[in-house]
Amino acid sequence: MGKLKMMLLMLAASVLLLAACGKDDEKSSGSAGETGDSGYDLVKKGKFTYAASGVYKPFSFEEDGELTGFDIEIGKALAEKMDLEPNPVTNPFETILQGLVGKKFDAIIGSMAYTKERAKQADFTEPYYYSGGMIFVAKDNDEVKGPDDLKGKKIGVVAQSTYEAPAKELSDNIQYYSSDVVALKDLTVKGRLDAVITADIVGFEAIDNGFEVKEVGKPMWVEQPSIAVNKDNPELTKALDKALQELIDDGTYKEISEKWFGRDLLDIDLEGVELLE
Amino acid sequence: MPEIFKTFYDVFIQTYKGFLEAGLLTIEITAIAVVIGTVLGIIFALMKISNSKILQTIANLYITLIRGTPLIVQIMFLYFGITSIIVLENFWAGAIALGVHNGAYIAEIFRGSIQGIDRGQREASLALGMNRSQTMRRIVFPQALRRAIPPLGNQFIITLKDSSLVYVIGVSELFGLANRVAASNFKQFETFLVVGLYYLILVLIFTALLKWYENKLDVDK
Numbered sequence: 001m002g003k004l005k006m007m008l009l010m011l012a013a014s015v016l017l018l019a020a021c022g023k024d025d026e027k028s029s030g031s032a033g034e035t036g037d038s039g040y041d042l043v044k045k046g047k048f049t050y051a052a053s054g055v056y057k058p059f060s061f062e063e064d065g066e067l068t069g070f071d072i073e074i075g076k077a078l079a080e081k082m083d084l085e086p087n088p089v090t091n092p093f094e095t096i097l098q099g100l101v102g103k104k105f106d107a108i109i110g111s112m113a114y115t116k117e118r119a120k121q122a123d124f125t126e127p128y129y130y131s132g133g134m135i136f137v138a139k140d141n142d143e144v145k146g147p148d149d150l151k152g153k154k155i156g157v158v159a160q161s162t163y164e165a166p167a168k169e170l171s172d173n174i175q176y177y178s179s180d181v182v183a184l185k186d187l188t189v190k191g192r193l194d195a196v197i198t199a200d201i202v203g204f205e206a207i208d209n210g211f212e213v214k215e216v217g218k219p220m221w222v223e224q225p226s227i228a229v230n231k232d233n234p235e236l237t238k239a240l241d242k243a244l245q246e247l248i249d250d251g252t253y254k255e256i257s258e259k260w261f262g263r264d265l266l267d268i269d270l271e272g273v274e275l276l277e
Numbered sequence: 278m279p280e281i282f283k284t285f286y287d288v289f290i291q292t293y294k295g296f297l298e299a300g301l302l303t304i305e306i307t308a309i310a311v312v313i314g315t316v317l318g319i320i321f322a323l324m325k326i327s328n329s330k331i332l333q334t335i336a337n338l339y340i341t342l343i344r345g346t347p348l349i350v351q352i353m354f355l356y357f358g359i360t361s362i363i364v365l366e367n368f369w370a371g372a373i374a375l376g377v378h379n380g381a382y383i384a385e386i387f388r389g390s391i392q393g394i395d396r397g398q399r400e401a402s403l404a405l406g407m408n409r410s411q412t413m414r415r416i417v418f419p420q421a422l423r424r425a426i427p428p429l430g431n432q433f434i435i436t437l438k439d440s441s442l443v444y445v446i447g448v449s450e451l452f453g454l455a456n457r458v459a460a461s462n463f464k465q466f467e468t469f470l471v472v473g474l475y476y477l478i479l480v481l482i483f484t485a486l487l488k489w490y491e492n493k494l495d496v497d498k
Contacts, residue, residue, distance in 0.1 A: 094445075095357075103364075
C-alpha cells in the first residue's frame with residue numbers, strides 16, 4: 001500500500017494547501033486582527049468589518065447587488081470618521097451575535113437593540129437610533145385591538161430578536177422566522193399567523209411595498225438599536241462611540257436619517273416611554 | 278396568472294447579475310466540497326476495507342457521526358466550534374463542512390464499488406506477481422472507479438443542492454442571495470422561483486456532463 005498511501009497523502013495535502021491559499025488575507029494565528037496605533041483590534045487590517053442581516057429593509061438590504069440601507073450607511077460614515085475602509089458583510093440574524101463573539105467581524109451594525117441579556121455577550125455603544133416594537137396584523141383583521149387580544153394567538157417573530165420575549169409573554173404559539181419580511185408576508189396568507197411583532201419602521205416599509213397588513217395601536221415600547229462590539233475590544237467601542245457622537249454633532253447622522261426616513265430617528269420624546277432593556 | 282409571469286420576468290431581469298455571481302460561488306463551494314469529499318472518501322473507504330481493526334473503527338466512527346447528524350448542524354459546528362481554534366472564512370468553513378459531510382457518503386460509494394469487483398480479478402493479479410498495492414492501483418481501483426461514477430455523480434448533484442445550507446453562516450451563494458433579494462423586493466414567490474430555476478439549470482448541465490463522461494468510459498463502445 002506504500003505508493004497508494006503516498007498518493008493519497010499528497011492529494012490530501014494539496015487540498016489543505018488549496019484551503020490555505022484561500023485565506024491569504026486571513027491571519028494564520030488564532031488571534032483575530034492586529035492592534036494598530038489606535039489600540040483596537042480589527043478582523044481585517046485597515047478595514048472596519050461590520051455585519052447586518054441584509055434582510056431588514058430599509059435598514060440593511062440588497063439593491064442591484066449592493067448592500068445598502070440605513071445601518072450600512074451609518075457603518076460607512078463611522079468607518080470614514082475612524083479613517084478605515086468600510087467593509088459591510090451579511091450574516092443571518094439568528095447567528096449574528098455568535099459570529100461577533102467568534103470574531104468573524106468587528107461589530108454588528110444591524111439594528112440590534114441593546115438588552116441586558118445581550119450585554120452579557122457583547123459590549124454596546126450608545127443607541128444609534130430608536131425604534132418601537134409594534135404589532136402588525138392582516139389588513140382585514142379587526143379582532144386585534146391591542147396586545148391583550150393576542151393571548152393564545154399565533155404570533156410570528158424573528159428568532160433571537162427583541163420581539164421574541166414579549167411575544168412569548170402574550171402567547172405560547174410562536175412561529176419563528178429568519179426574516180421579518182417573510183413573517184409579514186405570512187400575515188397576508190389566510191390562516192397562517194394572527195400577528196407579527198416587529199419594528200414599526202420595518203412594518204411601515206412593507207405596507208409601502210403593498211403588503212396587506214396594518215399596525216395595531218401605538219408602539220408597545222421603545223428599543224435602542226446600538227452597535228455591538230466584541231468584549232475583548234473595548235477600545236473599538238470607545239472609538240465607535242466617539243465617531244457616532246461626531247456624526248451626530250456635525251449633522252451627518254441627521255442627513256443619513258433624513259435620507260432614509262424623512263426624519264431624525266434619534267429625535268424622539270422619551271418622556272414616559274418604556275425603554276426595552 | 279399573466280401578472281405572475283410579468284413580475285417573474287422582472288425579477289429575473291433585475292437579479293440575473295447578482296445571481297450569476299452567486300451561482301459561481303455555489304459552483305465553487307460545490308467543487309471544493311467534491312474534491313475534499315472524494316479525497317476523504319477514498320481514504321476512509323480504504324480504511325474500511327483494510328485489515329487493521331483500528332483503521333476500520335476510525336472510519337466507521339466518522340461515517341456514523343456524519344450520517345447520523347444533519348448537515349446544517351455540521352456546518353454550524355465547524356463554523357463556530359473549529360474556527361475558534363483556527364480562523365476560517367465562512368466560505369471555507371462552509372465548503373470544508375460540506376466536503377467532510379460528503380466524504381462519509383463517498384466513502385461508502387467507493388467501498389461498495391471496490392468490494393463489488395470480482396474476487397477473481399484480485400486473485401489473478403496477485404497470481405501474476407503484482408503486490409497488493411499494485412493490484413489495487415492497476416486492477417481493482419480503475420474498475421471500481423468506473424462503477425462508482427453514477428452514484429458519485431448523484432452524490433455531486435446532492436452536494437450542489439446541499440450547498441444552499443451554507444447560507445446560515447452568511448455565505449452569499451444562490452440561496453443566501455435569494456433570501457436577501459426577496460427581503461428587498463418583497464416578492465418571495467417569484468424570487469425563489471427564479472433561484473430554483475438557477476439550481477435546476479446547474480443540475481441539468483452537470484447531469485449532461487456526467488452522461489458524456491460515462492459514455493467516454495464505456496468499454497463496450
